Amino acid sequence: MNGPRSLPYAFRVVEVLGWAWLYDNSSRTFCCTSTPSVYAEALYPIEDEVDEWAAPPDPAYFQVSRACEEGLPDSIAVELDAEWIGVDVEEKDAWDAAREEAQGNHLL
Numbered sequence: 478m479n480g481p482r483s484l485p486y487a488f489r490v491v492e493v494l495g496w497a498w499l500y501d502n503s504s505r506t507f508c509c510t511s512t513p514s515v516y517a518e519a520l521y522p523i524e525d526e527v528d529e530w531a532a533p534p535d536p537a538y539f540q541v542s543r544a545c546e547e548g549l550p551d552s553i554a555v556e557l558d559a560e561w562i563g564v565d566v567e568e569k570d571a572w573d574a575a576r577e578e579a580q581g582n583h584l585l
C-alpha cells in the first residue's frame with residue numbers, strides 16, 4: 478500500500494461546480510468506502526458566474542467508478558513529456574508540471 482509508485486502519472490482535467498479541477502487518474506484512494514476516489518485540486522473558474530478572483534475551493538476527493546479507467550466523465554488528459562510522469566518522478570514535481578501545463582493551456 479505504501480510501496481514505491483508502480484504506475485506513471487496520468488493527469489486529467491475535469492469541470493466540477495464551475496471550476497476546472499486537476500487530478501491524477503493513476504492514483505485511487507479508498508476514503509472509508511469500497512468506492513475509489515481521486516484527489517483533485519481546483520485550478521481556475523470556467524463559468525461566468527464564478528468570480529475570476531475568487532479563492533479556489535479546497536482540494537477534494539471525487540468518487541470514480543472502478544469501470545471508469547479513462548477517468549471521470551468528460552475529463553481531458555493533460556499531455557506531459559515522459560520525464561514528468563514516470564514512476565521515479567517526485568509527486569510534487571509531477572503535480573507542479575501538470576498544474577503548469579493545465580493552467581497554461583486552459584484545457585477546458
